[in-house]
Amino acid sequence: MVKEHPILETRDLTVRFGGHVAVDHVSCRFDRGTLTAIVGPNGAGKTTYFNLISGQLPATGGSVFLNGEDITGMSVPNRTERGIGRAFQLTNLFPTLSVRENVRLVAQAKARMGFDLFSIAESHVELLERAEHVLAEVRLIDQADQIVSALPHGDQRKLEVAILIALGPQVLMFDEPTAGMSVDEVPVVLELIQKLKSDLDRTILLVEHKMDVIRSLADRIIVLHNGALVADGEPAEVIALPVVQEAYLGKAPEAAA
Template sequence: MATPVLETRDLTIRFGGHVAVDTVSCAFHAGTLTAIVGPNGAGKTTYFNLVSGQLSATSGIVLLGGADITGLGAAGRTKRGIGRAFQITNLFPNLSVVENVRLAVQAKARGASGLFSRWSSHADWIDKAEFYLAEVNLGGVRDTLAAALPHGDKRKLEVAIMMALEPDVFMFDEPTAGMSVDEVPVILDLIHKLKARGDKTILLVEHKMDVVRSLADRIVVLHNGRLVADGEPAEVIASPVVQEAYLGQAPKRAAEASHG
């Protein structure tokens, strides 16, 4: 099998005596969407923070394309191709919607330019920013300050910014959290489109099991910081360990259910 785009080996973080993520080893390949699920406090977002560089691991390593990136911070990992959408939006609130995306387009263009390359013009960056805004249905509010957007539109703007960085790995931490029923399909359609391209690696933390079922090729389950299940969605959802850890079903009942 080809080298994983992203891999963690024995990834661990301790906060005092508490082990929040405990020796998690997992590999992710291009063209796949993996949902990471588990009960509250299972370590899902902490694992995301370790992968994207917001937190430094106590032990273990993170590999991107086979290269060890454990020593890089969040900015370094973004430059290498890891894109992260946060559970709580992470925007420039006092800049307009289009300027938020334009900065991401510009950062990507400069990062890709060699010493003798021609840089794109400011107008080109704006054109590209407007393309990504159209993708998330925000073209009509291009000149609005990011701070003035409703929560759902802030989430969509954050996705547009991540798309503008053109990462190899897309990480979505509860992308539909706080959105109205009408807003959710826009984000889910975007994730479907990214998945359909077949060349991106997508990780998704999501509590809504209907969303997980509709999107995921694979489910990874964390419980008390440990990886307790990993496989195809139907198989994982039906497993006794998931019935107990994620759905709150007693082990005995889960075992009986698995035998019909």
Template sequence: MSTSPSIRTENLSIHFGGHAAVNNVTCAFHPGELTVIVGPNGAGKTTWFNLVSGQLRPTQGRILLGERDITTLSPSQRARAGIGRAFQLTNLFPKLSVFENVRLAVQGKARQGHRLLARTAALTTLTEKAMDFLEQTNLAAVAELPAAALPHGDQRKLEVAMLLAMEPDIFMFDEPTAGMSVDEAPIILELIARIKRDSSRTILLVEHKMDVVRALADRIVVLHNGELVADGDPTEVMDMELVRDIYLGTGTDEVA
């Protein structure tokens, strides 16, 4: 693992009225590492994700991508800088086809937009790349359907296909298997495991299913009441008395 963080937060906080939803969180993440962020409902996990990806601006603290301060950058600017975010709820273009959703993501990565439409060779390359990402996510057979026509599980897979098409350095997944059937979830988990095999990528994953945490995590970060209360090896963290107290009564299959 690289000793230089790919992304980190320093004293990151956000207040809504008198409530600190995220409170003074300092944490660094490295290439080749998959970190699962866990915590009970209301712990601040998704809020912290929203701060890192730019949907929210912090009350204090900063976010650094390498040595670059990105605290004031917009979500689109952060995406261009290499941060890719898959949301807990699907974030698609519902009236466009499955294929067009992915092709737009490929074009966004190419940064050439509609100028490519007049160039046959470039358009062919876009088409081939888009279809490759659809094949990776088992969506090629429904490429011409509107995104809105897909069942929920396939919409989640489409969002992952779009994220893959952006080829980010940092992947952020917010409960990627939420709402998916037992048969559908393994496809997403295999895609994440495949990304993890690339040691240049950093993966942040908010999750509450213990089987997913066990299968994927190199490291666990625990948030509680907006504060970072534990950070380290998955087995050691989940054996901590403090963490057991936080999850007392939640059952053995869910940790957040």
């Protein structure tokens, strides 16, 4: 029996900036239908590791595989087309367009329509319906006509989730999705991620500092420290490790809750 490829895998993935090794030979497999939290202290290499997977940074060494295919040399658009979707720590939207237009443009790109006027005219209604369905899913339908730059920060983060949904990726990558949010805004985004997690065809990677968020969402935690993978396992097991308590939580193991 042939073993199924993991949906995503990194093998000895490495990047150096001068003499500094920011990600150090990280090998990790991510299976379909799981949510993995990536944790570690500031400067541990978490976002850099994300950038290597999504293609924002070229690797110095090692490889990235998606469904068994080596995508290490591929551009960001090619990786997106193959099924990797990325939400950034800072919002990455079209600020002068409406909420609806942000999602419609993504749906249009996903449908490979380009900007042919006849294609757009023929499918305009379908694209708008798709956009509105996604906006309803993330509770932004009432803000559909609002210009994005005027949205509160929490609604901009929800719009990023909507754009990821419209892309329909196999792998969804969230880099601190609750960063800068008020206490009232956080539960809505967590509920959206939980809903995405319920689709077992999707795989989610999450960089997050809030341990309560990690506990509520993660099936698995991996820990990066000084660019190296130092722990990998179930949340309760990993959180209890001395390397996590000391390096990530900043307290001795006996003081942990």
